[in-house]
Amino acid sequence: MIYRVPKSPLPAAGVSTISVEEMEALLTEWFDAPVVLTSSGRAAILLVLQELGFNRYTHRVALPRMISKCVLDAIVYQAFPVDVARTPRAETDATVFYPQYGFVQTKAPEGLVIEDRAHAFFATLGRPAPKTFAIVSLPKFFSTTTMVGGVMVADVDMARRLRERRDSAPKKDTRTIQEESMLFRATATEGTLPRLYTARLLNPRIADAELGGLPTTLFEMAETRRKRAFVMETLLQVAEPLVPPGWAEMLAANLPYALPLLAAARVLEDMNQNLRDKGIESDIYHVDVSRDMFNPSYTRMLLIPYSHATEGGALTDMTDILTRYAHRSI
Missing domain, CATH: 3.40.640.10 (Type I PLP-dependent aspartate aminotransferase-like (Major domain))
Structure with a gap:
């Protein structure tokens, strides 16, 4: 697929x-x-x-x-x-x-x-x-x-x-x-x-x-970052209630590999299935919520991938799904 x-x-x-x-x-x-x-x-x-x-x-x-x-x-x-x-x-x-x-x-x-x-x-x-x-x-x-x-x-x-x-x-x-x-x-x-x-x-x-496909100038690299930041900002606007407490600023500043969401097990599974049905390769992982590998506290989170190429209908589908679940958590 x-x-x-x-x-x-x-x-x-x-x-x-x-x-x-x-x-x-x-x-x-x-x-x-x-x-x-x-x-x-x-x-x-x-x-x-x-x-x-x-x-x-x-x-x-x-x-x-x-x-x-x-x-x-x-x-x-x-x-x-x-x-x-x-x-x-x-x-x-x-x-x-x-x-x-x-x-x-x-x-x-x-x-x-x-x-x-x-x-x-x-x-x-x-x-x-x-x-x-x-x-x-x-x-x-x-x-x-x-x-x-x-x-x-x-x-x-x-x-x-x-x-x-x-x-x-x-x-x-x-x-x-x-x-x-x-x-x-x-x-x-x-x-x-x-x-x-x-x-x-x-x-x-x-x-x-x-090295095909890689940026060849600082401008291209900065553009990739800018587009990635736009996608993260768009997702955070609707999904912040589901983001681990205190993580939103870190996510916006560092643009990690995926957007992490924290909720009850059944909610995570439902969200994951809805996203995957729309062609989003999300999945549930064990993530250290303390962000301290010397004294970790692992819990299940839904990780949603995104990139500079995430746009149009795919981004709309992602925000629509996240909006529904975020409203339920408020």
């Missing part, structure tokens, strides 16, 4: 008009910090751990309990994962800091940090601290032709070292790049994405031809 509003913007089929070096320069200017592009966000995590000399038999990385498989896949190659809520900081070598689904955390870890911003590209989190590596994932916010990720670092020397390590991986030939792009675009209807995960995890190299 092709959703009118999928979890991520639909993949593009265009040709790249920007080089890896140009895209890195653009992102570096956007974030005001050196950025190294990789074949995926998970590949960036593995690349960082390898450069830091981590070993899965001797290094421990603390993670939040609700973390995606792709992050675990990268971590277990180079370190042993432990629960951040149960493991003292002194007993770990690094911490994965995850704003779950882009919802900004209320507390930050100390020491060596891998900040997973895969769901928080437009968040106002600022430049990484000296011992922080911030991971980004572009397909969740842009209509790309394939997986593209990267890592934001605090200094240019580390960026240089990461690029050298990335570029020491084998080059992919044109046929491989085309096949991976076809698999990525087929994901929307065939669920074939897992076939790409391992290949792009183990080879972090990225080619110019794989």
Whole structure:
């Protein structure tokens, strides 16, 4: 099924008009910090751990309990994962800091940090601290032709070292790049994405031809953010009574991966079914309502995806459904 509003913007089929070096320069200017592009966000995590000399038999990385498989896949190659809520900081070598689904955390870890911003590209989190590596994932916010990720670092020397390590991986030939792009675009209807995960995890190299669909100027990137902000503002206007208390301002400022709604279980299920019937790829997840991965409080929330491409009839259907349920909650 092709959703009118999928979890991520639909993949593009265009040709790249920007080089890896140009895209890195653009992102570096956007974030005001050196950025190294990789074949995926998970590949960036593995690349960082390898450069830091981590070993899965001797290094421990603390993670939040609700973390995606792709992050675990990268971590277990180079370190042993432990629960951040149960493991003292002194007993770990690094911490994965995850704003779950882009919802900004209320507390930050100390020491060596891998900040997973895969769901928080437009968040106002600022430049990484000296011992922080911030991971980004572009397909969740842009209509790309394939997986593209990267890592934001605090200094240019580390960026240089990461690029050298990335570029020491084998080059992919044109046929491989085309096949991976076809698999990525087929994901929307065939669920074939897992076939790409391992290949792009183990080879972090990225080619110019794989950057199709990405913005090529700061203006285009800002326009994507502006359109995303408009959709979030539109949804918040009708759904704020259903948003977790105290979250509305954070959502409007940081434009996370999805809009979270909190209600009774049956209400969430009804809303979810109504949205999915209209082609909105919403779903119910366990979300940390405290936004504190060191002392989490997980509860069921409905997450509604949106993007810069959410407009017209789809946006109207979303607001109509949310308005009905919001009025019932008042």
